[in-house]
Amino acid sequence: MKKELIISTVYSQLEKTICLATSCYSTTGIRSTIVCQMFEVEDRVVENEYCSAFNVIYSFDRGLARSRMLGLLSTSADLVWLADDDIEVVPNGVIEAFNELESSNDDFITTKYAINERQERKNYAKSEFFHSSVSIMKVSSIEIIVNRNKVINKGVAFDTRFGLGAFFKSGEENIFLADILDKGGRGRFVPIVTSIHRDITSGGDFSSELANITKGAIFRRVFGFYGIPLLVAFYFKRLLKKEVKLASFFSALMFSFKGFFKLK
Structure with missing residues (x-):
């Protein structure tokens, strides 16, 4: 081939x-x-x-x-x-x-x-x-x-x-x-x-509004409405791994929900 x-x-x-x-x-x-x-x-x-x-x-x-x-x-x-x-x-x-x-x-x-x-x-x-x-x-x-x-x-x-x-x-x-x-x-x-790949990749970025909106849209596109509990579990896992700070956890999650429902 x-x-x-x-x-x-x-x-x-x-x-x-x-x-x-x-x-x-x-x-x-x-x-x-x-x-x-x-x-x-x-x-x-x-x-x-x-x-x-x-x-x-x-x-x-x-x-x-x-x-x-x-x-x-x-x-x-x-x-x-x-x-x-x-x-x-x-x-x-x-x-x-x-x-x-x-x-x-x-x-x-x-x-x-x-x-x-x-x-x-x-x-x-x-x-x-x-x-x-x-x-x-x-x-x-x-x-x-x-x-x-x-x-x-x-x-x-x-x-x-x-x-x-x-x-x-x-x-x-x-x-x-x-x-x-x-x-x-x-x-x-x-x-x-x-x-x-020596450069730092952006896949683990939870710091920006658009990054979290994008993650929500991805979960909607892949899982449909079954993605809601998976999205919540995903962010809690990131919190436990300290990839998302507690102070920004709820805003990050809310922006992800914004992206989830933005995608049609």
Whole structure:
């Protein structure tokens, strides 16, 4: 099966992204489709680029979900990894993870990433397991490798109301996986480190009004009205883990309910 990375970026980060794609190809033999959104640049005429290591698809659209969907539709690969433009590839892990998906009947697998050469980002499970609508809520986009043909045949697409560049600033990857499961698909976690992401991610942000509104909207989109008790339990768990301060707990929860009922 043909394998590729789909890397979403913007014009100011394109040179760095090309270096990432070139490095990945030289160490793994796996090509990349780079989707470069051009909203930072006015009146620039560009043509898509094609070479042995990568393709560059230029887009004047805006939003991470739209970029990833364009990448899925533009590539001819069977298996694709939803990579970010600021990661470092772990070559042996990437090859092993792609082989895991290729040899399975899964629609997607999720892997692990690290913050440096010694420390993994999350407290991951020690062994593999099949995903549920609850477990996919903990997944980050750079952990996801999908069987593109199966996903497209199921009619699954990214919800463009979510993700960077949209009103709801995150959650597009979780909703994407939830929709695959809802369509009868199957996903599995495999304990393989595929990348290093040294920067701090925003997924654990509970400090802003919009971040909490977004979390409420994600729970509504994935679970419907069954998401209300799950959302309350989620915030109480964050409180117990001291990720949300007691002084801001109730306001954070209320903003999440605002987002829950804002989504139609």
